[in-house]
Amino acid sequence: MIGLLKGMATTMKHALDGTTFTVEYPDVAPEVSPRFRGVHKFSQERCIWCRQCENVCPNDTIQIVQDEQRNGEQYNLHIGQCIYCRLCEEVCPVDAILLTQNFEFTADTKDEFVYNKEQLKNVPWYKEIDPLNAREPDRGAWVGEGEGEVDYQ
């Protein structure tokens, strides 16, 4: 009986203290960590079309189309298929693709989630924060040049 009463006292204590741990989401924007991985942002000025992001992507989310001179023509990314592993950003040697903290995206159909390079360029920063600074301490860490072959195309 004491255990029962203890349990009931505990829930009543929570009911009376008036604190909540949920937030009113659309009105109160959640705190997102600087490292959070959201929708990609693409920079055509930086991109050197090395196609490493396309190669490393585990589920073929990135599609790059080049002309005969290997100039980039298209950069398509299916943000609905993406698993947000951040490997593309990790292998990019020039920071041309970056995962913003922006997690709010909607569409009516799946097809609309296929972003081309213009759409990827226009992805806004979340709360105007450029997450590049959060990457700073360890950006070089992944490289691991080692002895293996480097598969630049």
Add this chain to the structure above:
Amino acid sequence: MTPLQVQTFPEAIAAMLPWSGLWVDVLSALVGTFLVANFLLLNTAVAGPWAKRKITAAFTDRISVNRMGPAGILTIPADAVRLLSKEQIIPEGVDRPAWDMGPILIPFSALLGFAVIPMGSGIQVADPEVGIAFAFAASSIASLGLIMMGYASNNKYSLMGGLRAVASNIAYEIPLVVTGVSVILFTGSLRTSTIVAEQAQPLVTLWGVSIPQWFAFVNPFAFALFTVANLAEVGRNPFDIPEAPTELVAGYQTEYSSAYFVLIYLGEFIHIFLGGAIAATLFLGGPAGPGPAALGIVWFTAKIWAFYLFTQWARSAIPRLRVDQFIEIGWKGMLVLSFANLVLTAVIVGVLA
């Protein structure tokens, strides 16, 4: 004890009308019951879509409905429209019309029970000699509805839910009624107005404050027994095994949607309120409370809501019993205790008399 001459609510209405005759009695009875039923439906409407969410959220540290109207109160009409505009799905192989009658029986039986409850401020639809026995009997009709729903749904979960509902009703109805009888031994009358009037007498006077002779103070043990049996009767934790969503996927009501779903929920909430009303009438002085007698309805409402809050509180913290333990507690525990209580009360009443 001479029964008090209490004017019932329809009589009061009839007295206000300038005419007389049979048709006036019928009309005023209809108007009276209409008003009382709507008062209860209003309470249920507040309790179901809104208060329940708010209460559960408070226990679980959440915010809950707050988008529509002040504190989200307008979610009530929104939910009503939403629920009623859903498709009424009638599964293949259900046994009609039993399947359709179940959901109607449940709120009906609960409302019927309220006919004899004195709600204060002169609101009481009828005051027959059998009073409280009628309330118990009417609320038990719900079991019939539950087994009809469970059996007619053509679903094994529903069948098990229906069987469990009947088992629980039988096991806990007896202790409930027997505990109620221990109160009637004091009053010597089944008439609800008499029971309430009896409790208005002072028990003791402490520091100039007169404590009324509420039977919850006279016999707290019986009150505790009654509250527990009542939880089982209305099917709330720790006795919610007929529904048991994590075992039986809501049991007898699995196959109901739209208007029928609303009716079932309505019925369940009115049942909780009826449970509270019977407990208030028998043990808490009915509509009695400080202040003028005209405030009776306010005190009465507060009491039935207190019982409702208690059911929600129990839900937040008390585990559900297993079905065999539940039956065992009913037959081996509650029944024995309630008869012990009855015998003890009878002896005390006999000695005092």
Add this chain to the structure above:
Amino acid sequence: MSLERPDEREEETAVEERSADEIGELLGDNVIGREEHINAPAYVIRPDAVQETLSTLKSEAGYDHLSCVTAQEYEDRYESIYHLKKYDDPTQEVSVVVPTDRENPVSESAEPVFRTADWHEREAYDLVGIEYDDHPDLRRILLPDTWQGHPLSRDYDQNRPQVVTLREHANPLQEDYKAGGQDSDTMLLNIGPHHPATHGVLHVETVLDGEQVANIDPDIGYLHRCEEQMCQNGTYRHQIMPYPDRWDYTANMPNEWAYARAAEALADIDVPEYAQVLRTMGSELSRMTGHFLALSTFALDVYGDFSAIFMYGMRDREKAQNILEDLTGQRMMYNYFRLGGVVWDLPEPREEFFEKTRDFLEDLPQALEEYHDLISANEILQMRTVDTGVLPPEVAKEYGATGPVARGSGVDYDLRRDDPYGYYDELDWDVVTEDGCDNYSRLLVRMREVEESAKIVGQCIDLLEEWPEDDRTIQSNVPRTLKPDDDTEVYRAVENAKGELGVYIRADGTDKPARFKIRSPCFSNLQTLPEMSTGEYVPDMIASLGSLDVVLGEVDR
């Protein structure tokens, strides 16, 4: 681990170890060849001597834990590998390789020796196509009964449509089969795949006698996502690591360690010590998130849908997730490990991170106190859970149960201590066991393991804070393209929140694995459900299922 502990253990469990040659002698003529796996010696045996070999190993050499059965197809043969271990000392391993020819892939079943082989062999039959003689119930397990072909076999045509008309599908509603012949009063109840208490899409075919369970058969595979095949199509270096997070999706990070451990053993990669500490801390925080969810959903099963405990559990899980989000950038699918280390150091400013984590750890005892008030001290809960869902230790071992399920049955087995990896053997913590063997014990084990995890995280935080700044290497130098040597095989396991999560990899000289097999702890643990629940009431079955804490993403892979 405390300083005294290792000595104690050595005394009490001085498990006799036999050399590889001694075992070879013990097995005698049944051995037709020897192989060397990275983790253990392997004996190639005749396909008709499986039972004899395994029972010799079990009874005479003490290998009482059939951890995993891997099946694969080579160009010229099929092969089943039985990975054996000892519960008393899991570092002693041995693999039994059973080759069968391609035309007639039949070998003897190990089920009479190890009960757990039942499901493992069914999976091998389902995905690879090896048939097992003497198996009691050789049906498909992950794929539907109507599936054509075996997806991991070499000649499987992926483009072949698997169209099955509705009529051909077994209709679980149609046949109301009776457990005790036509005259019995039993009833078949399909619990799941969409049921509030199955914690995912699990289908439990239950035969009820009144309210009691007469027979029970878990039907899995609804969440099969071809994880093994996806890993076989990914490169070692990068592309596999995002996926382990999706196996056990309640406590994700230890899963990454399972792959990292196997692949690092395969390619002989060292991990810097600093990264090991980070890995240990992240994994333990993640284990806590998993246990919070397990606790709170168990409360849902036993208390009902309006139990406040669920939200309190979510609240604490949320706090741990916030810390992990700061560390890794995601709340569930961390992708934090890399071969040879981790991807990120602690977030700057480090002090803020330490403070946040310490606050969480400081609040934890109070939160646990609340859980004890609400759950373990509750008399009704004790009535419900004590002595229900009983799993005796011998049975648990027989089914290969690991993790909190085994430890709740008094089996003192935890790979973090018994087969140490990461930084665990440098830290001071204890393995939690309970002897009750029932639902209540499993619940208590999880609650106490949260405390142990908190101890580990606290020590890791202290270590990280004092770590010299010039020695913070988070990744060793790993080639960009990994190509482990042809025909090297490794089976390595770690302790995730649910138990022993093992990964078997066979390399074929390319940058992708030739065979990637996942040994999921939930898969083995779920197998014990019939043992626990037969003869009990439906609510106890639901409670047992909750206390097993299966994650269907990991069962079905």
